[in-house]
Amino acid sequence: MSNQADFAAALIDIRLPCPEGLCSANGADPASRFAVYRNNVQSSLIDALADSYPVVGQLVDEEFFRAMAGIFVQSNPPRSALMSNYGEGFAQFINEFEPASSVPYLADVARLERLRTVAYHAADAAPLSQSEIAARFADPLLLNDLCIGLHPSLHLLDSAFAVVDVWAAHQKEATLAGIDLSSPQTALVLRNGLEVEVFALDHAAGQLIQNLSLGQPLMQALESVEAFDLSQTLALLITHNAITHLHHKVSP
Template identity: 40%
Template sequence: MPLEEELSSYAARFAAALIDPGRATPSLVTGPNGKAAVRRYNVYRNNVTVSLIDALAAIYPAVQRITGVEFFRAMARFHVRASPPTSPLLLDYGRDFPAFIETYEYACAMPWLADVARIERAWLDAYHAADAAPLSRDVLALVPPERLADVVFTAHPAAGIVRSPFAAVTIFAANRGGEMPGRIDAGTPEDALITRPGMDVVVRHLPEGGAVFLTNLMSGQPLGDAAASALQSSPGFDIAANVAGMIEAGAFTSINFGEA
């Protein structure tokens, strides 16, 4: 067997039991003089798991603050065993953690927790997104009124939306700051717009109809169609306020008139 294939095979067999403590130490793992290295392998296995739990704690600090460190690390340990990393970049790990939280039995008393985690994941993605100059309100002001409905917007690389039937934005904000949060009515639906128009990531609570409007704009719908959908879903939708808000938030970078 060529050396490259041999090393690849060794790595695959070495890694196979790293996440699962119930699996035996691979027979190929030996110490000095060919002796079994069960203890050494277990130490390494524990270090890998702890590192992945630490990575999740760094990505989801608000979730950890809500649950407490002990609860969070126990939940994260189950996630690590169920979903080992598929990329060498720890930044990419834990994208499915919010979905795991939804299925985690002991978190069922906090049905909003998964959406808070989704906002935190979107926050991190926005932080590492590519730089781009946000759209200036002056550019939109140059569009003739009769053509405004046909305008198509290009989303900023850092822009994202998280919708929730719970007060996920308020809970997120209360648990990412240094102050102790007060009482929150978790049953109030809230939608979030996550952007990074400059150096700092900002999470905004979207007004009525805002999430439908922006989601459609980000998917390439013209302004008129996106506004009509928002009005259909939320009769109180205010198009002027929402356009002003999205420009202020830096959610888009440019405009065009589509293929027409």
């Protein structure tokens, strides 16, 4: 019988022949049985992508999505037993898939949906209470070196398109009418309890959060950011349980 690598490769790549050495207990043609098995495997992987990228599937018709996903599957075998990990590179594939070029924001919607999956499966972390945070923010003299720890599920996506508005429209079965698709948006993805939430941010607010996630103290994080509503951004993080710890940066 062929080795395991050959068998696995033939399951994914329909261009490869049935592996040599296969046999069937009931005397059926091994090639025919293998073809059925391969079809089931590929259909399962396409179904997994459809489950992970529902809005992408809604933005194109089902036939197009399954054809596109089928091409992706043939060169991207699963690398983990966890199917939630499958499809990590799907957004980049879409970005380079010429037939999808008529929907220029499709790849970024896929990136947003991937971040939602990542956020859902991220580690747990207990948020600080609003009273704890308020007490630490009460003394302005302590803000210069105050570092803000953020929830492990928090991710940002800078898009040249109105990616959050497109995604949100499909949560309400609304149309894209009235959405300026070419308006850039920064998406904030965060798991609050068991619910993954998505928000649209100003670019400057997103840059601040990015700086904080890199460990920069609050005042330093603000230095490279254009003017924006800091209190509104902090309120968003606090009310949606995104702040998990506060500490002061230790000087070298």
